[in-house]
């Protein structure tokens with residue numbers, strides 16, 4: 443079969459109203475030419491449905507203390523090879539103010555997982571103070587792992603709007619292989635947490651890692667179907683990148699090379715845009731860790747959200763979830779200008795001062811999107 447007919451066949455599959463599992467498996471395994479056809483289609487869908495606006499979410503990596511021990515993550519509790527930190531209140535408020543003054547309109551407060559009362563109270567207090575300092579104009583997204591419904595509710599009442607909790611992988615058996623069997627890491631609990639967040643009125647974002655040991659193309663197709671079945675509003679997904687101080691590192695020979703993981707991630711982004719036309723999809727930092735133009739390529743493939751890093755530089759080298767994390771020496775100001783020119787280079791515009799709720803969320807809830 444010639445390459446041209448492969449491309450024609452891909453285009454035919456993409457014409458279908460609703461992609462099925464078999465279609466997704468085929469498309470995820472596409473070669474270079476066929477991938478270009480997928481990216482073209484995703485770009486057209488993006489243009490027609492969410493336009494060329496890119497939304498900023500200023501990322502504050504609040505603390506690297508974590509009670510969990512995920513087998514892939516560099517800041518897992520079992521890794522003693524770096525210094526644990528927690529940002530001070532003044533540093534956190536300063537970062538939030540920077541986002542507000544730069545008209546980012548939205549921040550993400552992310553950290554390792556902690557479920558003690560002192561942590562819950564501290565976050566609640568910070569949410570209130572950020573709201574006060576920024577006159578309620580800054581949207582707050584939390585990415586603080588699994589919590590009790592009471593804690594989620596408390597943070598929501600304090601003024602948090604959105605929550606990011608990646609399911610990591612939608613296949614429970616695979617989840618079991620990527621986490622220790624110590625009773626603290628449960629796929630069912632993670633699903634429970636996502637349900638609680640939705641019920642409490644958060645805009646819920648989830649996501650997966652791509653190119654993990656033991657992960658198949660079928661698993662990735664199921665991840666895309668999971669997002670669709672779950673009717674998710676926002677997705678942040680990116681390549682798995684190994685970290686030497688983690689147990690999963692020993693499987694680094696069993697996974698696709700970085701370049702392939704990157705291409706696979708781009709196809710995941712593009713297919714998701716084709717499947718879920720009006721959701722928010724992030725161009726994740728892990729994409730840029732592999733390819734210096736990674737985030738631009740993700741924008742071209744259908745992403746519409748970027749997360750400039752606002753963490754003080756002195757902490758960045760201690761928040762290494764994976765190897766070769768980019769921008770660890772760049773202050774927020776420098777990040778801002780660098781990202782701005784990157785976005786303009788792909789023909790998108792930055793939606794300064796707009797919250798950028800996904801149209802999907804707005805329509806599901808019967809309100810106009812800002």
Ligand code: SAH
Nearest residue numbers: 514515553554555585587608682683763764
């Ligand atoms: N502790 C919170 C938030 C911080 S971790 C939580 O786990 O939800 C944020 C994300 O980093 C995780 O969801 C995971 O998908 C990603 N991550 C961790 N280790 C990674 C690695 N080695 N490669 C790529 N992404 C990784």
Ligand code: SF4
Nearest residue numbers: 508510512515518554
């Ligand atoms: Fe902790 Fe999140 Fe890393 Fe798991 S992925 S070890 S919960 S920071």
